[in-house]
Amino acid sequence: MNVIANSYSIYSTLDHLRREGKKIGVVPTMGALHEGHLSLVRRAKSECDVAVATIFVNPSQFGPNEDFQRYPRTLEADLAMLHAAGCDFVFTPAVETIYPEGYSTYIEPPEVANRLEGAFRPGHFRGVATIVLKLFMLIPAQVAYFGRKDYQQVVVISTMVRDLAVPIRIEACETIRETDGLAMSSRNRYLSASDRKRALGLSRALQRAQKMVDAGCTNVSELESAMREVLVSAPVDSIDYAIVVDTETLQSIESIKHAAVALIAVHVGKTRLIDNQTLVRRA
Ligand code: AMP
Numbered sequence: 001m002n003v004i005a006n007s008y009s010i011y012s013t014l015d016h017l018r019r020e021g022k023k024i025g026v027v028p029t030m031g032a033l034h035e036g037h038l039s040l041v042r043r044a045k046s047e048c049d050v051a052v053a054t055i056f057v058n059p060s061q062f063g064p065n066e067d068f069q070r071y072p073r074t075l076e077a078d079l080a081m082l083h084a085a086g087c088d089f090v091f092t093p094a095v096e097t098i099y100p101e102g103y104s105t106y107i108e109p110p111e112v113a114n115r116l117e118g119a120f121r122p123g124h125f126r127g128v129a130t131i132v133l134k135l136f137m138l139i140p141a142q143v144a145y146f147g148r149k150d151y152q153q154v155v156v157i158s159t160m161v162r163d164l165a166v167p168i169r170i171e172a173c174e175t176i177r178e179t180d181g182l183a184m185s186s187r188n189r190y191l192s193a194s195d196r197k198r199a200l201g202l203s204r205a206l207q208r209a210q211k212m213v214d215a216g217c218t219n220v221s222e223l224e225s226a227m228r229e230v231l232v233s234a235p236v237d238s239i240d241y242a243i244v245v246d247t248e249t250l251q252s253i254e255s256i257k258h259a260a261v262a263l264i265a266v267h268v269g270k271t272r273l274i275d276n277q278t279l280v281r282r283a
Pocket of ligand 1: 146
């Protein structure tokens with residue numbers, strides 16, 4: 001496994017491989033890796049000739065009062081895990097490599113970025129769209145793998161790629177969970193033992209919604225009330241949103257026709273957690 005921090009080196013090495021006919025898959029991450037990230041790397045490895053992971057804690061996607069400074073940085077352990085997962089290249093740029101002195105170009109993300117996460121984290125998707133597009137410029141991959149765990153992020157990136165005709169395919173991959181249902185996240189390591197128990201409210205609320213749909217409920221306000229009830233009794237400390245919306249536009253709907261997505265963002269202790277589940281009406 002090659003670890004490369006220099007942007008010219010990563011581009012020229014991968015460009016060379018691509019010209020040789022190799023299929024390249026990229027997995028952008030912020031490090032502090034867990035099984036969720038590794039599942040993306042394994043998928044890239046199984047579908048491509050060359051699997052590339054990137055590790056970069058992107059300052060432009062964090063708000064001024066968010067956790068950029070204290071975001072976990074565990075490079076040595078990350079590299080060992082990537083090596084074991086069969087990753088071929090890791091791009092680990094410094095902040096100055098991505099945003100050199102005088103940097104001032106940012107992507108205006110698509111409309112769908114204004115809702116939900118975009119409303120609670122102003123500027124977040126502008127930072128995400130900017131770093132992702134820059135990584136796509138530096139890493140000439142044919143396929144990029146993202147987790148559905150960040151559902152809105154996948155929608156924003158897929159829309160950007162479509163709108164700007166970026167020549168890359170976006171693959172959305174399943175959320176990997178702990179055995180008790182908690183979605184894996186780098187931020188889970190902020191949770192105390194009691195926070196960790198309360199955090200189970202998210203997956204339980206989503207399971208409750210799917211069970212109600214299985215039992216024939218299609219009424220979105222009933223589903224949302226039920227999710228809130230589970231979250232309040234967990235108890236989480238505050239709810240940013242717990243809603244059921246259209247799977248593509250993320251716009252409000254009144255009832256579920258075929259499928260919808262339930263999206264949750266809450267605070268537990270000092271940690272903000274998100275999770276989601278696609279709700280499918282089975283015949
Ligand atoms: P992050 O390091 O949080 O920026 O995440 C990097 C990539 O890993 C993103 O595409 C995430 O959606 C994905 N990811 C994070 N957690 C999980 C998970 N539990 N299961 C699957 N993918 C995940």
